[in-house]
Amino acid sequence: MNNINFSKLNGLVPAVIQDYASLQVLMVGFMNEEAFNKTRKEGKVTFFSRSKNRLWTKGETSGNFLYVKEITTDCDNDAILIKAEPAGPVCHTGKKSCFGEEETKGFFYKLEQIIDQRIKDDV
């Protein structure tokens, strides 16, 4: 992974959290370098919260952590994409995603997930 450019936005870069299995976008937050390093080290997504003005590990109160599966950065190193496994609903409204969509994918998507998982598990 390339070095992230934290200089463009007062030390922050946007971080998109995507469900690693369904590919649904779950939320968007910001990370500073400390949040990014903590996320990589602990394997749970930590943002820099602009409203709290401190590091904020998603799930620190609710227990609904976002477990990191894959981290990628974009071509100019100023955005982060994290595929994660959510421990529960991501949004404070109780919905799966902060973008309010319920999962709309059908049978074959779910079947593909199960097949992928079984290949990984070598069942």
Place this chain on the structure above:
Amino acid sequence: MNNINFSKLNGLVPAVIQDYASLQVLMVGFMNEEAFNKTRKEGKVTFFSRSKNRLWTKGETSGNFLYVKEITTDCDNDAILIKAEPAGPVCHTGKKSCFGEEETKGFFYKLEQIIDQRIKDDV
């Protein structure tokens, strides 16, 4: 759609562009209110480019426009998610996504897409 809060980040909000069919995240940019309104009006994604310091319609040079399929905002109205149909490779490197992933989904995902499309087309 709720009113977007453009006040948090000097008039900008992050906008995530996701392939409407494969759900791959293609790129992340920023929009100001003018870019957002232009995007809604024209049906093609326009960002506010921080490097160019002006509105930037993705594809204005390459022709690889991002045709808007669906726009949603998040629970606190400070991030935008756009499902789009890309006219060609999104990244300036020639890759499909600025996050450098090639599509990894298998046969069933593609089949599901075809079925979805045929249902929509009422074939």
